[in-house]
Amino acid sequence: xxxxxxxxxxxxxxxxxxxxxxxxxxxxxxxxxxxxxxxxxxxxxxxxxxxxxxxxxxxxxxxxxxxxxxxxxxxxxxxxxxxxxxxxxxxxxxxxxxxxxxxxxxxxxxxxxxxxxxxxxxxxxxxxxxxxxxxxxxxxxxxxxxxxxxxxxxxxxxxxxxxxxxxxxxxxxxxxxxxxxxxxxxxxxxxxxxxxxxxxxxxxxxxxxxxxxxxxxxxxxxxxxxxxxxxxxxxxxxxxxxxxxxxxxxxxxxxxxxxxxxxxxxxxxxxxxxxxxxxxxxxxxxxxxxxxxxxxxxxxxxxxxxxxxxxxxxxxxxxxxxxxxxxxxxxxxxxxxxxxxxxxxxxxxxxxxxxxxxxxxxxxxxxxxxxxxxxxxxxxxxxxxxxxxxxxxxxxxxxxxxxxxxxxxxxxxxxxxxxxxxxxxxxxxxxxxxxxxxxxxxxxxxxxxxxxxxxxxxxxxxxxxxxxxxxxxxxxxxxxxxxxxxxxxxxxxxxxxxxxxxxxxxxxxxxxxxxxxxxxxxxxxxxxxxxxxxxxxxxxxxxxxxxxxxxxxxxxxxxxxxxxxxxxxxxxxxxxxxxxxxxxxxxxxxxxxxxxxxxxxxxxxxxxxxxxxxxxxxxxxxxxxxxxxxxxxxxxxxxxxxxxxxxxxxxxxxxxxxxxxxxxxxxxxxxxxxxxxxxxxxxxxxxxxxxxxxxxxxxxxxxxxxxxxxxxxxxxxxxxxxxxxxxxxxxxxxxxxxxxxxxxxxxxxxxxxxxxxxxxxxxxxxxxxxxxxxxxxxxxxxxxxxxxxxxxxxxxxxxxxxxxxxxxxxxxxxxxxxxxxxxxxxxxxxxxxxxxxxxxxxxxxxxxxxxxxxxxxxxxxxxxxxxxxxxxx
Numbered sequence: 001x002x003x004x005x006x007x008x009x010x011x012x013x014x015x016x017x018x019x020x021x022x023x024x025x026x027x028x029x030x031x032x033x034x035x036x037x038x039x040x041x042x043x044x045x046x047x048x049x050x051x052x053x054x055x056x057x058x059x060x061x062x063x064x065x066x067x068x069x070x071x072x073x074x075x076x077x078x079x080x081x082x083x084x085x086x087x088x089x090x091x092x093x094x095x096x097x098x099x100x101x102x103x104x105x106x107x108x109x110x111x112x113x114x115x116x117x118x119x120x121x122x123x124x125x126x127x128x129x130x131x132x133x134x135x136x137x138x139x140x141x142x143x144x145x146x147x148x149x150x151x152x153x154x155x156x157x158x159x160x161x162x163x164x165x166x167x168x169x170x171x172x173x174x175x176x177x178x179x180x181x182x183x184x185x186x187x188x189x190x191x192x193x194x195x196x197x198x199x200x201x202x203x204x205x206x207x208x209x210x211x212x213x214x215x216x217x218x219x220x221x222x223x224x225x226x227x228x229x230x231x232x233x234x235x236x237x238x239x240x241x242x243x244x245x246x247x248x249x250x251x252x253x254x255x256x257x258x259x260x261x262x263x264x265x266x267x268x269x270x271x272x273x274x275x276x277x278x279x280x281x282x283x284x285x286x287x288x289x290x291x292x293x294x295x296x297x298x299x300x301x302x303x304x305x306x307x308x309x310x311x312x313x314x315x316x317x318x319x320x321x322x323x324x325x326x327x328x329x330x331x332x333x334x335x336x337x338x339x340x341x342x343x344x345x346x347x348x349x350x351x352x353x354x355x356x357x358x359x360x361x362x363x364x365x366x367x368x369x370x371x372x373x374x375x376x377x378x379x380x381x382x383x384x385x386x387x388x389x390x391x392x393x394x395x396x397x398x399x400x401x402x403x404x405x406x407x408x409x410x411x412x413x414x415x416x417x418x419x420x421x422x423x424x425x426x427x428x429x430x431x432x433x434x435x436x437x438x439x440x441x442x443x444x445x446x447x448x449x450x451x452x453x454x455x456x457x458x459x460x461x462x463x464x465x466x467x468x469x470x471x472x473x474x475x476x477x478x479x480x481x482x483x484x485x486x487x488x489x490x491x492x493x494x495x496x497x498x499x500x501x502x503x504x505x506x507x508x509x510x511x512x513x514x515x516x517x518x519x520x521x522x523x524x525x526x527x528x529x530x531x532x533x534x535x536x537x538x539x540x541x542x543x544x545x546x547x548x549x550x551x552x553x554x555x556x557x558x559x560x561x562x563x564x565x566x567x568x569x570x571x572x573x574x575x576x577x578x579x580x581x582x583x584x585x586x587x588x589x590x591x592x593x594x595x596x597x598x599x600x601x602x603x604x605x606x607x608x609x610x611x612x613x614x615x616x617x618x619x620x621x622x623x624x625x626x627x628x629x630x631x632x633x634x635x636x637x638x639x640x641x642x643x644x645x646x647x648x649x650x651x652x653x654x655x656x657x658x659x660x661x662x663x664x665x666x667x668x669x670x671x672x673x674x675x676x677x678x679x680x681x682x683x684x685x686x687x688x689x690x691x692x693x694x695x696x697x698x699x700x701x702x703x704x705x706x707x708x709x710x711x712x713x714x715x716x717x718x719x720x721x722x723x724x725x726x727x728x729x730x731x732x733x734x735x736x737x738x739x740x741x742x743x744x745x746x747x748x749x750x751x752x753x754x755x756x757x758x759x760x761x762x763x764x765x766x767x768x769x770x771x772x773x774x775x776x777x778x779x780x781x782x783x784x785x786x787x788x789x790x791x792x793x794x795x796x797x798x799x800x801x802x803x804x805x806x807x808x809x810x811x812x813x814x815x816x817x818x819x820x821x822x823x824x825x826x827x828x829x830x831x832x833x834x835x836x837x838x839x840x841x842x843x844x845x846x847x848x849x850x851x852x853x854x855x856x857x858x859x860x861x862x863x864x865x866x867x868x869x870x871x872x873x
Contacts, residue, residue: 006819009090012153013823016082016177023178024075035060036075043076044826046833054773057830061837070857073834077864078181079827084867085146087820088611088618089153099621103628104222112635114227120634121223124237125599126626129386129462129570130203131243132196132606142180143199143614147206149176150615186859193254196606197244197262201269203609204240204382209273211619212238212377213370218620219627233349236376238623240383241462242266243603247388248449249467256448263385263452263460264323270382271319271338277371278313282306284367285351287360294354305351312347319380339457341379348372384462387449388496391466391474394481397443404437418473422480423518432484450485458489463528463570469495470502472513479522490522494570498532500540500657503548507555514563523565526598529556530570538709541660543726543755547653550751554592561594568598584622586754588629593637600630611870638750644738645745649752651733659725669786677771677779677787678712679839682858715865717770717832718790722762726755727797730804746804756805757814763798764810764821765869770832777836778843828868835861 025033039060045053061069107117152173155161161169191199216238220231231237245262248254285305294304301307319337326332338344348371355364398410398421410418425432439447453461464482466474478493495513497506510529513519531553536545553569560567573587588600604612613619641649664670675681713720734742745752768791775787798810811818838858845851 006816009086009819010823012086012090012156013083016086016173017079019174019177020075020078020082020181023174023181026178027181028071032071036072039072039076039830040079040826043829047825047829049769054769054833057833058773058837061834064837066841066851066853066857069834069838070853070860073831073838073857073860073864074181074185076827076831076834077185077860077867078177080824080831080864080867081146081180082149082177083824083827084611084870085149086153087823088615089150089157099624100218100222100628103632104226106632107635108226110636114229116635117223117227118229120631121229121231121237123597123599123634124627124630125239126237126623126630127239127241127462127599127601128626129241129243129601129603130200130383130609131247131603132193132200141183142185143202143206143610145176145180145183147615149173150617152176154617186856186863193245193251193258194261194265197242197265199606200242200244200609201266201382203613204378205269205273207613207616207619208240209374209378210616211613211623213373214616215620215623215627216373217370218624233352233372234376237627238377240378241386241601242383243386243388246385249388249390255445256452259385259387259449260452260456261327263381263456264327266382266385267337267380267460268320268323268327270378270380271316271323273378273382274344274371274375274380275313275316275320277367277374278309278316281367281371282309282313285309285355285363287355287358287363289358289360291354291357294350297350304354308347308351312344315343338380341375341459344375344380345372348375379459381457381460385460386462386465387453388465388467389446389449389478391468391470391477393442393446394466394474394477397439397446397481398477400439400443401433401437404434415471415473418471419476419516422473422476423516426476426480426483426518432480446481447485450481450487453482453491454486454488458491461491463492463494465494465496465530465570467496468498468502469509470505471509472516472519475513476516476519490524492523492526492528494528494530496530496532496572497552498535498572500536500544500548503531503536503545503552506552507559510556510559514559514565520563520565525564526566526568527560528568528570528601530572532572534572534710537721540657541725542656542722543729544653544657544660546751546755547649550592553595557592557594557597560598566598568601569595570601570603572603584625585629586750586757588626588633589638590751590754591633591638593640596630596633600626639748641749641751642744644741645749645752648733648737648741648745652729655729655732656725659728663724663790667786669783673779673783673786674712676783677718677774678716679835679858679862680708680712682839682842683708683712683862711866714765714869715835715862716774717765717767718794719762719766720790723759723766723794723797724790726759727800728793731800734804756801759797759801760805760807760811760814761817763794763801764818766794766798768794770829773833774836774839777840824868828865831861831864831868835865 021033021036024036039057042053042056042060046057061072064072152169155169156166156173216231216235219237223229223231242262245254245259248259282305286303287305288302290298290304294308298304298307315336315338322332322334322337326334348368352364352368352372355361355368395411402408402410402421410421413421433447453464464478466478469475475493475495482491482493495506495509497503497509506529510527514527531549533545533549536548539545540548556567556569571587588596611618612622710719710721746756747753771787771791775784779787802808802810805813807813835858838854838861842851842854842858845854
């Protein structure tokens with residue numbers, strides 16, 4: 001990273017902030033601009049420890065009207081958004097850590113053969129699963145403005161601009177910032193699952209559509225340059241799947257109708273995008289020379305390539321318009337729609353080969369190759385939709401059915417009896433469901449979902465995930481439901497092991513499942529397993545969960561080898577350490593050896609989607625980070641933990657679990673404190689996502705989803721779930737161990753080292769003074785001692801980490817990351833004090849007559865703090 005990086009970034013952030021200030025002045029006047037500037041300066045001084053500035057912020061907000069608080073919240077949330085855009089742009093252009101360049105430097109130094117590299121690249125299989133996020137409320141119209149602003153910043157960084165060009169850019173930047181300021185930045189009503197899916201489609205259209213072929217072109221170029229090997233035309237090293245519109249676990253708003261609508265809208269968007277590509281190709285491919293194969297297809301057409309592509313472009317347009325008509329309720333002929341990827345690829349590849357045969361490789365490898373790469377990656381369905389449902393919902397179907405048939409209650413049967421029943425019916429050729437069975441509405445919804453799978457192309461679907469899977473019958477039940485509803489292809493079914501007990505039991509469950517002859521025949525040598533990061537961390541703390549995930553993956557890899565099947569592990573990670581979030585390179589390199597052999601499948605949450613893939617250059621860099629990390633891990637796998645490392649980490653994990661549970665589960669004051677010290681109650685009321693914050697509306701903290709659980713703590717800067725009990729456990733084991741082993745683990749084991757590195761980042765984002773300010777205003781005196789105890793452990797944990805890592809201060813080894821947070825700090829600080837004021841006012845308001853202005857201001861501060869904290873959920 002160039003030494004002038006921070007200065008340039010700060011200058012850009014200041015410039016964008018100044019433009020926003022002028023926009024605010026134009027609407028509200030100089031007095032408002034002066035007021036915001038005063039708040040900004042007090043925020044900066046408060047962050048640096050000036051108590052008088054903190055008091056000023058409290059006083060200013062106490063004296064403001066509700067509507068004025070909203071204006072201030074909007075201003076500082078916008079400042080943070082602009083700061084993030086500037087930083088993302090600089091990162092995408094300037095940061096070369098762990099990217100393709102760094103990978104090839106590493107490969108060249110290792111003097112690997114071309115065959116070895118080609119073998120690793122052939123294994124490259126990245127499946128990024130886009131998921132909705134209850135804290136991601138950025139509207140699609142703002143995503144467009146942010147992309148345009150990023151393009152302006154790219155142009156600004158070019159050194160050869162005339163004065164007129166600079167003035168034009170400055171005007172455009174002011175225009176975009178003004179547009180954003182005068183646009184409602186958040187939804188006033190809760191988004192539907194279809195809204196969330198359309199948001200995901202927009203990320204593909206505005207960013208990934210361009211980034212994927214650009215990245216593959218760069219990777220291909222480096223492979224040719226260094227090893228004289230090409231990515232084949234059939235290569236699809238990157239794919240995209242989605243949970244938006246398919247994840248119905250605890251979300252009553254995701255219905256069979258919603259799933260079908262999302263499938264169709266994705267196809268419509270794909271048809272639209274390919275129609276645009278094909279129109280461009282028709283303009284460019286005006287040549288008359290072609291090979292015999294293409295000539296046989298187009299006859300004596302003077303412009304054979306146009307003749308080949310014109311019908312395909314027309315079919316894309318017919319598909320796009322036909323789906324729109326169908327969604328509007330009008331009758332259409334679906335048989336003319338583009339439905340299979342081969343229909344798209346065959347004409348494109350025919351044109352490509354003809355151009356190459358006729359000496360026009362340079363044209364073949366231009367826009368045409370980009371379109372082929374897009375067809376391999378996105379296809380006619382744009383992405384593949386996963387279906388997720390809780391195992392209990394599937395069991396309920398069979399309980400109601402067996403009672404109807406007079407066979408007793410399936411739920412009361414032993415596991416052996418369940419398996420015997422399910423396998424008998426899976427092998428039967430007669431229908432199981434009676435023709436006149438009038439199932440309840442809840443059961444019909446499960447069946448209707450399976451029927452949607454049956455009625456649509458298999459290529460539009462990813463896998464079926466079962467939450468809270470604990471027995472082989474949970475998997476067999478889904479396969480029987482799919483069969484009975486008419487699914488005639490082996491849809492992959494993945495058990496999701498989430499809690500600590502489920503992770504520990506996962507090898508035994510999968511062994512029983514893979515021992516069933518029928519099941520091994522069904523999966524045809526390829527098994528998917530999803531590893532849950534959120535609920536295990538919520539259940540047992542970050543360290544115990546991390547080690548359980550590692551051991552589970554390790555055992556599952558060995559099991560797959562024993563049963564001679566390919567294992568694809570699906571990682572349900574979020575953005576924070578409390579949900580398995582690590583920097584991409586560290587996360588991949590800290591996995592057990594062999595765990596990437598079946599590909600790499602991982603969730604990308606709404607907010608991290610924006611931060612990684614929200615703009616083309618940023619997306620290209622993020623894809624490069626994934627690819628380089630995976631290729632690197634395949635060629636240079638991390639070491640297996642030595643027995644003494646394993647013994648130490650097992651002790652640490654057990655102590656960390658006990659420390660965490662002692663506070664969260666066994667301390668009577670914990671739940672009352674959590675309810676009042678964080679905005680958890682308010683999060684549940686605000687329209688931040690389509691999914692309810694609890695799996696069961698009547699449940700307590702145990703039913704709270706992991707995302708709002710972690711998110712609430714991040715808002716107050718205590719970020720408790722990410723560190724609670726961890727350093728205390730590590731210190732205790734280290735004190736009793738050989739110091740040489742302690743040092744060796746830290747230096748040589750990526751799994752252990754990455755945990756400490758992530759804690760380093762978490763501790764920089766934590767701020768005990770902010771947590772103290774929430775307590776002072778919101779927590780009753782009887783509970784304040786509890787917050788003080790937690791903050792005392794935070795301080796001790798930070799001191800412990802510094803001793804262990806040999807740093808003088810937090811993030812000494814990552815100055816760029818530290819400066820990144822510092823740049824945003826002056827804008828974050830006022831939002832916290834503003835949120836405290838809002839929480840106090842909201843809690844004094846009659847719940848029966850909510851104050852819309854206060855609630856909107858509250859949502860602005862929640863999202864603003866999330867923007868400033870980055871990986872908060």
